[in-house]
Amino acid sequence: MRYADFTPYDLVLLAQGLGVTVGLFTLTTLVGLLIAALFTLVDYYRVPVLRQVIVTISEALKNSPVLVQLFLVFFGLPAFFHINMTPFVAASLTISLNTAAFAFVIFRSGIDAVEADQVAAAKVYGHSRWQILRFVLLPQAAAFSIGPLVGLLVNQLQVTSLISVIGVFDLTKIGNILNLRTLEPFIVWTVVGLLYYALAKLLASVGARIEKRLRRSVVWEGI
Amino acid sequence: MLEGFLLTVFACTLAIIGAVIIGALMASLRTSGNRIVRGVAFAYSDVFRNTPFIVQLFFFFYGLPEIGIYIGAFETGVIALSIIGGAFVSDVIRSGILAVDQGVIEAAKVSGLSRWTIFTKIVLPIALRTSVRPMGSVLINMVLTSSILSTITINELTGTAKIVASTTFKPFEVYLVLLVLYASLTYALSLLINTVHRRLNRAMDTGGAA
Numbered sequence: 001m002r003y004a005d006f007t008p009y010d011l012v013l014l015a016q017g018l019g020v021t022v023g024l025f026t027l028t029t030l031v032g033l034l035i036a037a038l039f040t041l042v043d044y045y046r047v048p049v050l051r052q053v054i055v056t057i058s059e060a061l062k063n064s065p066v067l068v069q070l071f072l073v074f075f076g077l078p079a080f081f082h083i084n085m086t087p088f089v090a091a092s093l094t095i096s097l098n099t100a101a102f103a104f105v106i107f108r109s110g111i112d113a114v115e116a117d118q119v120a121a122a123k124v125y126g127h128s129r130w131q132i133l134r135f136v137l138l139p140q141a142a143a144f145s146i147g148p149l150v151g152l153l154v155n156q157l158q159v160t161s162l163i164s165v166i167g168v169f170d171l172t173k174i175g176n177i178l179n180l181r182t183l184e185p186f187i188v189w190t191v192v193g194l195l196y197y198a199l200a201k202l203l204a205s206v207g208a209r210i211e212k213r214l215r216r217s218v219v220w221e222g223i
Numbered sequence: 224m225l226e227g228f229l230l231t232v233f234a235c236t237l238a239i240i241g242a243v244i245i246g247a248l249m250a251s252l253r254t255s256g257n258r259i260v261r262g263v264a265f266a267y268s269d270v271f272r273n274t275p276f277i278v279q280l281f282f283f284f285y286g287l288p289e290i291g292i293y294i295g296a297f298e299t300g301v302i303a304l305s306i307i308g309g310a311f312v313s314d315v316i317r318s319g320i321l322a323v324d325q326g327v328i329e330a331a332k333v334s335g336l337s338r339w340t341i342f343t344k345i346v347l348p349i350a351l352r353t354s355v356r357p358m359g360s361v362l363i364n365m366v367l368t369s370s371i372l373s374t375i376t377i378n379e380l381t382g383t384a385k386i387v388a389s390t391t392f393k394p395f396e397v398y399l400v401l402l403v404l405y406a407s408l409t410y411a412l413s414l415l416i417n418t419v420h421r422r423l424n425r426a427m428d429t430g431g432a433a
Contacts, residue, residue: 068381189279
């Protein structure tokens with residue numbers, strides 16, 4: 001057996017890479033959505049200054065490459081602020097914020113998509129701004145947002161592959177290692193690609209199921 | 224970094240042209256009557272949209288020489304970028320084609336135009352016009368994606384910034400500038416897209432469609 005041959009242990013490596021990718025994706029999605037929800041709250045209550053800051057940050061994150069953001073966080077922040085940064089922390093931070101920037105826009109347009117008449121009606125009944133958000137806007141906005149949100153997350157799953165560049169041992173990094181050792185690019189990258197593809201399809205089908213449920217609970221069948 | 228900037232603009236321009244051509248072709252195939260043709264075109268867009276660009280890039284970069292195709296990193300990068308861009312563009316144009324008013328097609332059929340003429344002279348031009356705006360966000364995404372080309376030794380904007388960052392020991396400042404550069408590049412592109420959109424729709428209104 002040549003050193004360059006595939007070994008059963010390669011499967012273990014691939015599984016580990018897959019685990020890191022899935023784990024980091026799940027973590028950044030949860031954190032990202034949480035930040036996006038906070039951003040949306042700030043926007044909804046029209047908090048002065050903070051609101052403009054958030055919009056600016058979100059625009060900057062949406063209009064620059066994730067790779068550059070990763071470099072800025074991983075190489076830039078430690079050099080400028082003299083702090084320690086591991087690849088994993090840098091990756092989690094960057095992808096979370098990136099997800100948040102895009103999800104924020106989706107949430108906001110979800111809220112905007114609810115008819116203004118409904119909000120006016122709720123106001124007339126004397127409901128507070130919080131009650132309007134919780135009982136009028138949120139259920140409908142959730143149903144509107146879930147479609148674009150799933151699309152975003154499928155895209156963010158692909159984006160996680162970039163963290164391999166700053167040295168996180170995710171699926172792409174493992175692919176890189178196997179590729180350089182075995183010199184079988186077609187086999188290695190096809191397998192890695194298929195794994196990503198399967199994950200994306202899984203995510204999309206779960207998303208479709210959630211969307212169905214949310215749409216059912218919205219009484220007014222919009223659009 | 225100016226050289227890198229120009230290389231990014233050059234690579235993106237080539238890739239965008241490639242992506243629009245591939246996208247228009249694939250969209251046409253996806254709306255064809257033949258099921259197999261439709262299936263193949265759908266699979267193309269499905270596969271390339273659901274796998275990471277960096278994986279596709281490595282696939283071509285390391286894979287092509289394996290089968291005896293020796294082209295430079297730059298060419299490989301442009302081709303890979305065109306292919307993934309084409310997958311997204313084909314989706315946009317496809318919905319543009321499906322949105323063309325059935326009445327227009329009926330009218331063209333009644334006028335005795337052949338299927339080919341109807342498609343190339345009537346359906347496709349209308350579809351391209353309505354697709355300009357959604358296509359814009361795809362193209363902006365392509366510009367951002369082009370930064371990944373730096374991973375296969377192409378010294379475009381991100382690649383040169385990496386070099387500058389490591390020689391000046393000021394990574395924070397360099398990458399911040401880089402972020403602003405990309406943002407202005409995408410902003411310029413969005414202005415361009417708005418102009419094209421406005422101009423095409425004006426042509427539509429006055430009936431001056433070619």
